[in-house]
Amino acid sequence: MTDVKADPRDPRPLIGEPLALDLLNTRWAGTPVNDLLAEPDGYGIWLASAGLADRCRTADPGLTALRETREVIAGAVQELCGKGELGAEAVARLNGVLRQGRLRRELGPEGPTERVEVDRPEWLASWLAVDDFLDLLDRGARRIKQCAHEACILYFFDTSQNGRRRWCRMAVCGNRAKAARHYEKARG
Numbered sequence: 001m002t003d004v005k006a007d008p009r010d011p012r013p014l015i016g017e018p019l020a021l022d023l024l025n026t027r028w029a030g031t032p033v034n035d036l037l038a039e040p041d042g043y044g045i046w047l048a049s050a051g052l053a054d055r056c057r058t059a060d061p062g063l064t065a066l067r068e069t070r071e072v073i074a075g076a077v078q079e080l081c082g083k084g085e086l087g088a089e090a091v092a093r094l095n096g097v098l099r100q101g102r103l104r105r106e107l108g109p110e111g112p113t114e115r116v117e118v119d120r121p122e123w124l125a126s127w128l129a130v131d132d133f134l135d136l137l138d139r140g141a142r143r144i145k146q147c148a149h150e151a152c153i154l155y156f157f158d159t160s161q162n163g164r165r166r167w168c169r170m171a172v173c174g175n176r177a178k179a180a181r182h183y184e185k186a187r188g
Contacts, residue, residue: 004051012036014154014168015049020133021144021155022050023070024077029153037067052125061122069097069126073133077155080141094130101127149173 006015011034014025026036026046036042043066044058056062076090086094101118116131118124136144136157143158147168154168167173 004049007045007048009045010036010049012049014156017155018132018136018157019050020073020129020136021077021157022046023066023129024074024155026070027153029151033153037063037070047125050125052128056125057121059122061120062125065100065122065126066129069129072097073129076133077144077146080144081146084142094133097123097126097130098134103131147173 004016012025013028016022017025023046026042028034036046040058040060040063043063044053046066047053047056047058072090072093076086076094079086079090100120100123101116103114104117105112105114107113116124116127118127139157140163143163145156145158145165146152147154147156148166149168152168152173156165156168158165
């Protein structure tokens with residue numbers, strides 16, 4: 001989880017996961033599926049909750065790039081959860097987003113610095129999300145998980161010591177699953 005304070009207007013049930021997964025969690029269960037990025041206002045809310053409002057503008061091209069990037073990361077995560085590894089197409093799509101920018105390291109008066117440079121400003125949030133995804137892969141791809149509750153579509157990075165976390169939030173999805181098991185036992 002990040003130390004950024006979420007925008008109070010953010011309606012999502014799970015906020016504060018690493019940036020790449022936080023982007024995936026801009027969609028959550030509902031009928032139809034809720035999508036924070038369906039409207040430009042939601043893009044601004046997400047940027048604020050992610051701590052990027054001061055670095056990214058809420059112009060439409062940025063929203064379009066971010067929606068594309070969400071699909072790229074979603075495809076990669078689905079491959080990881082299904083096959084345990086990334087296929088060539090997922091790698092190419094992730095690299096396509098990364099080609100929109102670069103990390104520039106310099107030595108400044110106060111020591112080493114690094115900053116992200118992007119070819120077009122609308123790609124900054126997207127580049128940062130994919131860069132974060134690479135960091136998660138480095139920290140342990142098997143710890144990128146989808147909530148085990150059948151009605152939940154949220155993702156989390158499992159930071160538990162044993163890596164056996166199953167629920168996005170135990171207080172909600174975990175309790176629902178326990179209640180359902182209890183109900184089934186009582187009926188049967």
